[in-house]
Amino acid sequence: MGKKIFFISRRMLLFVAGALGMLLLVLFFNATGIFTDYIVQIINISLINVILAVSLNLINGFTGQFSIGHMGFAAVGAYTSATVTTLIAKVTPRLPYTEFININGYIVFILALLLGGIVAAGIGFLIGFPSLRLKGDYLAIITLGFGEIIRTIFNNIDYVGGPRGLLGIPKFSNLIMIFVITLLSVIAIRNLVFSTHGRALLSIRENELASELVGVNTVRYKITAFTIGAFFAGIAGGLQAHLLQIAHPTQYGFLYSILVLIMVYAGGMGSITGSIIAAFALTFLSEGLRTALPGLGDLMHVKIGDEWRMVVYSLLLIIIMLFRTEVLMGMREMKLLVPEEEEHHGQHA
């Protein structure tokens, strides 16, 4: 298998340095009060959305499958990791709830996150099998049905709160935590995509039959895409649960999967950069309208209530799709995410 999956290059180092620089900048702005906690919170949510969008992009964008139940994986990751951390927080009698958030706690948290990701990956592995038989819209329905089944299951497990939600989750997720994990996730998926394995995924998207004929094990690669995509969705779900301190079945419904799907498509199928930008842009847009609309109303001397926020949001979405049909990034990547040796081959797709 030609190139190794995990390679470190000068560009990658530059990318990491740039990302960490941005993190420091945000932390600095937050400390000096230029960025309120509100903005940090939006960044947190954007980052989690980045993981969700990039991991769905791996399944939908790079491998050409059609999954619309992505939040189902997030639910599995969230519930698994949060059950572990809340349980350990409870049975550690010496440590009151808030004091549990210490170094040991963080080790538990990281392990719990990984466990959540692994369990989600296991489910993703299972969901990958229908993709061998089903294509396009039919596969979409299967993934959707699966997402709804997951929700029904969590609604009926009283141990995790049923429709009350899983409560009292320790707040482990913070900006640094989320940022580092998002960065690692993005790098991992980027490295996968630019490896030989990534080429195989792309070949399935472009022409499944042809890629099989040239010897790509499409069965293995499709299931791999689902498994890895689900793993990262599970991680994102875990991060989100430990940020909001609640995991509720309704958070993982069809509508949220659709929102992630929009981020992937608006950013560009098969562009990691696009997914990152779209996740940030759409999250900030929905929050920005909260402030912008009443301001706009003041200018025009009319009262524009919060109920119009989503009207404008959906309208902007339509307009973006109509006038930016090539979507944000098409299949391009920012230079820092493309390995040096790739560049000479031009477009990687």
Place this chain on the structure above:
Amino acid sequence: MKKKFIAVLLTVLSVSLILAGCSQKTTEIKIGGVGPVSGEAATFGQSTKEGYELAVEEWNKAGGLLGNQIKLIFQDDKGDPTEAATVWTKLISQDKVVAIVGTVMSKCSLAGAPISQANKVPMISPTSTNPKVTEVGEFIFRACFIDPFQGTVGAKFAYENLNARTAACIFDVGNDYTKGLSEFFRDKFIELGGEIVAFEAHATGATDFKAQLTKIIAAKPDVIYISDYYNDVALIAKQARELGYTGPLVGGDGWDSPDLVKIGGKAVENGYFTNHFSKDDPSPQVQEFVRKYEAKFGKTPDALAALAYDAMVIMLDAIKRAGSTDPEKIRAALAATNIQVVSGMISFDKNRNPIKSAVIIAIKDGQQVYQTTVNP
């Protein structure tokens, strides 16, 4: 690269807009209000928003609070915990509100409460019934009953007043409020010596309940306990009557809306529900509230509007008694609340849940008729 530029521009624009929102005047006392005014719970959020607005308007007309005008900053949480957490952070860190009144759904209040608690910003939820909400900390209060109380009162009423010996429950499987009510009804009814012959759930947003109702009716209950909101109750009642059920229906405060009878028509006759207040109540608080609400919004208030109004009044009253916007003082004043509001005489127990009585209301000839008052 033009597209990338536009995306970056969009983000920068949003950030600057958000930052621009920071400019503030100090002559106002800012109160955050939260409710879902978009999404599937929008109609509940609308009533809630109107309740807040009415209370703030009244207080401002009467001279404001601590010599300042009150500014209500209302935010939409879409019925989504993620949005609720963001909204709470915004109200606290950006708008620098003194207190937050919100929100409707327990799952959203539960996402907001830890943020309120950590930042020591007093919060009162008008309608989140999940007992866990106020357990988050000493800054979190609520204006409504918690699940156990209403379910218990409903069961006692069904057993003692309606002489029911067998009962069936139907509830929304995805909604903790309706599930909680039904569970506590079941437990109390069995404790009283009755028998639960069917305990059925339905999916959130379902319109067809006939599968469950057929099963319920085949079990021949003396009474059906419907713990849903009015819109589902109306449909369930209609379908139950269509299937031939003629007995009484019992439910909780989710029934209280003029739309119950509008949608349910004759089917909701012989229905009884537990509520916070009766519109027939001659007390000036109730009559004033109903009159003013009708004048301002052109419709009869539902339970959500009344509780939102109450929650806002309780908060404003506490700030007034605290004599300052110091969070610790407001918290102490809230805990010492003893005030007559629309839903009765309110004081808080040690878990910051209101101690108040429930009334039972019957539906007769399309009207809500006061039956009896039940004390906790």
Place this chain on the structure above:
Amino acid sequence: MSTFFQQLLNGIQLGSIYALIALGYTMVYGIVRLINFAHGDFFMIGAYAAYGLYYALGRLFGAGNPGANYLVLFLLVLGGAMLAGGFAAVTANRVAYKPLRDKPRLSSLITAIGVSMFIEYFFSALPAIGPSFRGFPEVFPKTIIKIGTASVSNYVIIDVAVAATLMVVLTLLVKFSKVGKAMRAVSQDKEAAKLMGINIETIIGVTFLIGGAFAGVAGLLSGLTYPRIFPYMGILPGLKAFIAAVLGGIGNIPGAMLGSYIMGIAETYANAANSLIGEGIAFAILIVVLLIRPQGILGEKTADKI
């Protein structure tokens, strides 16, 4: 056992509403290959149009009073619902889908989601409509028909009759009319159809018109059967109808009907068996069926193009 027959009737009632939506869904998909997420919202628009028209007519002619001609009233309201649904669909097609016709299918899909969100939030924000639940009038008197121990309302019989009629009409239309032939031609090969002198955009417009009108009918009948309307009422039935259409073999008209009744009846029995997980059971059935027959029950297996 005594409830078995009643549950079957319940399932048929539910299936009929799914069928009414699924027919339009599957037809649009068959021609344009677009999962039109906004279809459930055309359904909602139809219901609101019927609601508004009913009360407007009532104000004009005193309809709804005993003695008014129910059939005329029903037909008028039906026409209004069809027009509104059809108009909404044609508008959505012209404004949002047509400019994206030559772009990847997924762009249209996202746009369709955007259109769906827009319609819902817009109706909910509009003061004249608002987010509140409204009761739906009984356009003509409801009677309960007893069959042994089971009971069924005359509305359900109308639902089944209308769904069956629409299915037959649609099948005949697509199979034998000139427009129908053009539709099939467009669905099979757009370029070839164009070369044969077919105006593709007109045909697609007509498809949306019919599909939207069908959604409008479904909105009216759903309003009658389950008399509660609100701006988000289209989401769940739209989703279920889409699933039903896929189950039956998407693009296949009798398949949509069959899939809908299977969904309705399966859901009913699943809820009767265990209402806590009834919804989950219904989805599980769907997954199993699709795994056994990936092209849907009546769908045709298409070979991969190389």
